[in-house]
Amino acid sequence: MRILSGIQPSGVLHIGNYFGMMQPAIALQAQGEAFYFIADYHALTSVRDPKALRENIHRVALDFLACGLDPERAALFRQSDVPQVTELAWILSTVAPMGLLERSHSYKDKLARGMLPSVGLFNYPVLMAADILIYDSDVVPVGKDQKQHIEITRDLAVKINETFGKVFKLPEPRIQAAAEIVPGIDGQKMSKSYGNNIDIFGNEKEMRTLVMSIVTDSTPVETPKDPSRSTIFQLYSLFATKNEIAEMRERFQKGGTGYGDFKKELFQKLWQYFAPMRKRREEILADKSYVDSVLIRGARRANEVANQVMQRVRSAVGL
Ligand code: TYM
Numbered sequence: 001m002r003i004l005s006g007i008q009p010s011g012v013l014h015i016g017n018y019f020g021m022m023q024p025a026i027a028l029q030a031q032g033e034a035f036y037f038i039a040d041y042h043a044l045t046s047v048r049d050p051k052a053l054r055e056n057i058h059r060v061a062l063d064f065l066a067c068g069l070d071p072e073r074a075a076l077f078r079q080s081d082v083p084q085v086t087e088l089a090w091i092l093s094t095v096a097p098m099g100l101l102e103r104s105h106s107y108k109d110k111l112a113r114g115m116l117p118s119v120g121l122f123n124y125p126v127l128m129a130a131d132i133l134i135y136d137s138d139v140v141p142v143g144k145d146q147k148q149h150i151e152i153t154r155d156l157a158v159k160i161n162e163t164f165g166k167v168f169k170l171p172e173p174r175i176q177a178a179a180e181i182v183p184g185i186d187g188q189k190m191s192k193s194y195g196n197n198i199d200i201f202g203n204e205k206e207m208r209t210l211v212m213s214i215v216t217d218s219t220p221v222e223t224p225k226d227p228s229r230s231t232i233f234q235l236y237s238l239f240a241t242k243n244e245i246a247e248m249r250e251r252f253q254k255g256g257t258g259y260g261d262f263k264k265e266l267f268q269k270l271w272q273y274f275a276p277m278r279k280r281r282e283e284i285l286a287d288k289s290y291v292d293s294v295l296i297r298g299a300r301r302a303n304e305v306a307n308q309v310m311q312r313v314r315s316a317v318g319l
Contacts, residue, residue: 001032004137004171006039006079006128009056010047013063014197015270016190019179019238020143026068028141028174034074035135035302036064041079041086041127045120061291063201066281077298079131084306088130089123091317095159096126105148113193129153134306137171144180145189147173164316179238183231185214200274201281211267216259225259227252232262239269 005025007017025036038060040053047053061076069076079085101107104125111117125148132140132153140150150173157168181189184196191197198210214232219225227233227249237245248265251257284290 001138002136003028003032003034003139003141004036004132004135005141006037006042006131007060007064008039008043009053009060010043011056011192012199012201013060014184014190014192014199015235015238016143016179016182016184016197018067018200019176019182020145021141022064022067022069023179024141024174024176025074026070028139029070029074032138035077035137035305036069036074037077037079037082037131037298037302039079039128039131042124045118045124046115058291061295062281062284065284065291065294066277067200068277068280071294071297075298075301076294077302078295081295081299082134082302082306084303084310085127085130085134088134088310088313089127091313092129092133092156092160093123093126095163096156100152100155101125104152106145125149125152126156129156132171133157133168134309135302136169136305136309138169139174140171141174141176143182144175147175160313160316167313167316182238183234185210185231187215187231198270201278204271207271208267211263211270212260214259214263214266219259221258222255224255225252230259230262232259232266236262236266236269239266239273244269 003025005021007013007021013022025034028034038057040057043053043056047056057078064076065071101122107117107122107124110121115121128149129152132150133156140146142150150171154170157170160167184190184194185198186194186196188194188196198207202210214235216230216232230252233248233252236248240248248262252262
């Protein structure tokens with residue numbers, strides 16, 4: 001089984017990225033051949049500062065490794081170290097219907113947030129399809145916000161297969177039921193661009209302040225509260241054991257505990273959860289060349305596969 005996923009280096013990583021994609025991707029690395037990349041070509045659609053982009057790329061690699069990505073099992077690489085994906089994106093774009101891309105939720109969301117409709121932004125799902133298809137990927141661990149992109153990938157693969165014979169495998173998304181859409185501190189989807197993110201490697205004071213500022217309703221301390229509508233409870237459920245979750249649910253429903261106390265418990269869990277990863281991160285940081293050497297090795301491996309698949313594609317389409 002070939003597993004593939006990507007993450008944009010458009011800022012620091014938050015716990016939505018972690019539970020939506022990184023944790024499942026790390027769990028899958030032992031179950032097949034894994035390819036995980038830093039989507040720097042995609043990030044160019046929003047990041048305009050070359051120095052910041054370079055720093056973010058390095059930081060995402062470091063953070064992913066600190067969280068448990070094992071470079072002996074999974075290839076970790078920069079998207080732009082496999083420039084063949086842009087060639088495949090062009091080939092896919094020649095069969096991609098405009099209407100399919102016009103229906104992309106993420107494109108419409110980005111325009112609604114005021115981004116300029118560049119051709120790159122419009123073509124974003126085509127490049128993403130190329131990322132997936134160029135590694136003959138079977139499984140793509142992602143958060144729910146990427147589901148439509150995988151559907152577009154499958155549509156484009158089918159179009160190529162119908163036109164040129166069987167060229168591509170059809171990939172399947174793998175979405176964690178418990179973390180489809182991790183909420184941010186305002187209850188909306190956690191996202192750097194919404195400014196509601198809790199970062200994995202934020203410092204203690206910052207993290208505590210963010211947790212304490214999670215938006216709640218004004219139910220008084222003594223009154224029972226609905227856990228299913230609480231961002232605090234939803235986030236706590238990601239970190240806690242089954243028993244701990246059941247216990248907090250009961251205390252929500254019983255009344256007598258204020259949101260402030262629940263927030264303190266959430267903060268403790270969150271801070272403890274990432275403690276071993278913070279330690280590993282310090283160790284990696286001590287070896288200045290480690291991250292770069294991982295990325296170079298990963299790129300070599302990714303290129304081997306991408307070159308084979310591109311040979312097949314070029315021959316199928318007549319190049
Ligand atoms: P990106 O960088 O926005 O996010 C990386 C991964 O994190 C997941 N995620 C979340 N999951 C649950 N709850 C949240 N609040 C949350 N926020 C982010 C995303 O679903 C994603 O899986 N287009 C991709 C990058 C990409 C890619 C690919 C992914 C480029 N090519 C090929 C898979 C395969 C993106 O922008 O993810």
